[in-house]
Amino acid sequence: MWWSCPECGSYAEMSGEETAGFAVECPDCPNPMVSQWVWDEPNAA
Numbered sequence: 001m002w003w004s005c006p007e008c009g010s011y012a013e014m015s016g017e018e019t020a021g022f023a024v025e026c027p028d029c030p031n032p033m034v035s036q037w038v039w040d041e042p043n044a045a
């Protein structure tokens, strides 16, 4: 499960089980990261 930071664009891979129910803080800034369920979109431009 990948997480991304909308503020600085950092990405991190973390276990969904470990992060379930928790907010993931960005390692590079104080903002929360958002889960990135769809990482490799074949049709993404």
Ligand SMILES: [Zn+2]
Pocket (backbone or CB within 6 Å): 005, 006, 007, 008, 009, 010, 026, 027, 028, 029, 030, 031
């Ligand atoms: Zn960040």
